[in-house]
Amino acid sequence: MKTRKLEYFEDQLKASALGQEVLQVLRTHANEAMYLVNKNRPTMVCWQRHYGPHFIKSVVDSGFEEEVNFIKEVKGISMETLILNMAEVMTDNGTPELKRAIGNFAPQVLYMARNTHNLREIMALIKNGKPTQQHG
Amino acid sequence: MAEKKDTYIPRDECVDLNAELGKSLKEVEDAILAHPNVLSVGLGMKKSKGTLQRELCFKITVDRKKEAGELKKNELIPPVINGIKTDVEEVLQTIPGAADSKKYRPLIGGSQMEGSSGPGSGTLGCFGKRNSDDKIVILSNWHVLMSNENTIDGARAGQPSHNGCCSCCACNEIGEVVAGEFMANDMDAAIALLDGQEADTIPEVRYINEILDLGFVTGATAPLAGETVYKRGRTTGLTKGQVQNSRIISNTPYVFYNGVAVLRNNQCAIDPVAPHVDYFLKGDSGSVSLNEKNQVVALNYGFDPVSHVTVATDITDVMTQLQFTILDSTFHSGATSSQGNPAEGIPFGGMAAGTMAGNPTFLEAFEQLEAELNQYEQGKRMMNLFAQHRTEMFRLVNENREMKAAWNRYQGPSFLAHIARSIRKKGQQVPAYIKGISMQNLILKMTAVLQRNGSENLAKDVTENYLDILNVIGKGKTPDEWKAALMDQHKNTNR
Numbered sequence: 314m315k316t317r318k319l320e321y322f323e324d325q326l327k328a329s330a331l332g333q334e335v336l337q338v339l340r341t342h343a344n345e346a347m348y349l350v351n352k353n354r355p356t357m358v359c360w361q362r363h364y365g366p367h368f369i370k371s372v373v374d375s376g377f378e379e380e381v382n383f384i385k386e387v388k389g390i391s392m393e394t395l396i397l398n399m400a401e402v403m404t405d406n407g408t409p410e411l412k413r414a415i416g417n418f419a420p421q422v423l424y425m426a427r428n429t430h431n432l433r434e435i436m437a438l439i440k441n442g443k444p445t446q447q448h449g
Numbered sequence: 450m451a452e453k454k455d456t457y458i459p460r461d462e463c464v465d466l467n468a469e470l471g472k473s474l475k476e477v478e479d480a481i482l483a484h485p486n487v488l489s490v491g492l493g494m495k496k497s498k499g500t501l502q503r504e505l506c507f508k509i510t511v512d513r514k515k516e517a518g519e520l521k522k523n524e525l526i527p528p529v530i531n532g533i534k535t536d537v538e539e540v541l542q543t544i545p546g547a548a549d550s551k552k553y554r555p556l557i558g559g560s561q562m563e564g565s566s567g568p569g570s571g572t573l574g575c576f577g578k579r580n581s582d583d584k585i586v587i588l589s590n591w592h593v594l595m596s597n598e599n600t601i602d603g604a605r606a607g608q609p610s611h612n613g614c615c616s617c618c619a620c621n622e623i624g625e626v627v628a629g630e631f632m633a634n635d636m637d638a639a640i641a642l643l644d645g646q647e648a649d650t651i652p653e654v655r656y657i658n659e660i661l662d663l664g665f666v667t668g669a670t671a672p673l674a675g676e677t678v679y680k681r682g683r684t685t686g687l688t689k690g691q692v693q694n695s696r697i698i699s700n701t702p703y704v705f706y707n708g709v710a711v712l713r714n715n716q717c718a719i720d721p722v723a724p725h726v727d728y729f730l731k732g733d734s735g736s737v738s739l740n741e742k743n744q745v746v747a748l749n750y751g752f753d754p755v756s757h758v759t760v761a762t763d764i765t766d767v768m769t770q771l772q773f774t775i776l777d778s779t780f781h782s783g784a785t786s787s788q789g790n791p792a793e794g795i796p797f798g799g800m801a802a803g804t805m806a807g808n809p810t811f812l813e814a815f816e817q818l819e820a821e822l823n824q825y826e827q828g829k830r831m832m833n834l835f836a837q838h839r840t841e842m843f844r845l846v847n848e849n850r851e852m853k854a855a856w857n858r859y860q861g862p863s864f865l866a867h868i869a870r871s872i873r874k875k876g877q878q879v880p881a882y883i884k885g886i887s888m889q890n891l892i893l894k895m896t897a898v899l900q901r902n903g904s905e906n907l908a909k910d911v912t913e914n915y916l917d918i919l920n921v922i923g924k925g926k927t928p929d930e931w932k933a934a935l936m937d938q939h940k941n942t943n944r
Contacts, residue, residue, distance in 0.1 A: 416887035420919040
């Protein structure tokens, strides 16, 4: 079993150009995103009503544990719905820079939520620098 | 009412089908009109056991349907002519159409109107230009504006109503009736000249060449059998229908004109499309039917309360007879004129025409883009989905508060205007950001809002397709680049 530290993912991301770009976006906007989730009422409500804590735990677990996939749905709410609604509420309430980042990256995150099964797959895609949204 | 089947036929298909069947129409007409009972022959949708079928056929109107035994062998209508089915129907008995009574300024099509001495409230159809002097006129029905069936007795028009007083003290008066046809020429139509055009062609009363809930009007064309149409009337609001017969005969008794019944040839019969039970009711008289390209195709004037069929006159006949031309809206930013609001007023953007020198009109460019998109499976699917859900989306953008706010705050009208311009002018890019919002932001927002507010079907289709739309949008900044992305997608799928 791997040591459950987030640095594990950070190291993986640093290994590729695309990963470094993703890391940079996360670092730039993490504080604002955390602030919105914890302090901004519409964002808080959206995060809780769409079972954000359940999904995030499941995603992290799927990165550490072999043969563990993240859950795609909780009580009728899909992970894609959570991400779409969080993108919406954070665009409504975030800074212009966050709005811009959401417009640039949310489509790819949504695509991955629909088409991958665990964080390991996502990390592999990023490492290989493959476009996350493909034709066909 | 019999259970409704899905009879939707895309307009392009209607054009092809009408052209194909139209080739032999004259020949069939000559042969069938010789039968003593037959009154007219046209093209329309096949009806089987009271239910419309997704199939065009020759529609034959007869005075009264008879059992085969009552007819001689040579009087029987063959079920198939030249490989095309026939359908026999009786003359449609209809009654003229009598609840949005709001005042609209600028004036707008689809709102309530009344004549100074007319029999009741009807609907303001749309706006046109008088051929002789380019002055602006309003189109509605004769029976909405006139108190008698024979003469234009100095009748004036009001929106939403007219108190009947003389022009100097009348409230809400907007114009004077200048031409019309009722007893002759197979139409119930009248036009009123908008007030304040004595010196020039800019009327005193401001108006917008738009129809409530439907958007900008983009000119006029003849109706096609089988095509989907929309109307907005004072009583039933926005409804959707399908032209089931483009050349029917209708007999309409007018109770307020002492029950005078008028038989009219070459009328267009429109069936309501689910969920609408009625396409048209009393008070919707004077409304116009628009096709999927927002072109006016017919002037509605009556309905049959039993079969729920609406009867309307081909708009090209009305324009020829009354000597006016329906306006064709321009679509470029800041398009303010006597015609009313700038482009920001466009809800979803009617498919209006542009008149910039050297460039195709928007409508021409849009048609070309549509034809090109239809070559790819993905493009065709997107165009069909848009056609299928456009009424609901128009309604939501116009009536649903959350949807309206989202569309406007996320720069929907501005992006749409840029796309329209880019379609018209090759190579012109759609800006990546407008006021800090990207098109991806707009699509994500509209997806979330539509999932919450749309019908089950709309929400499902939006959920299934928004990622594909985002994918295509992300591949470029012009419609040509999006088209190329669709082409790649098409190639990859077929590889």
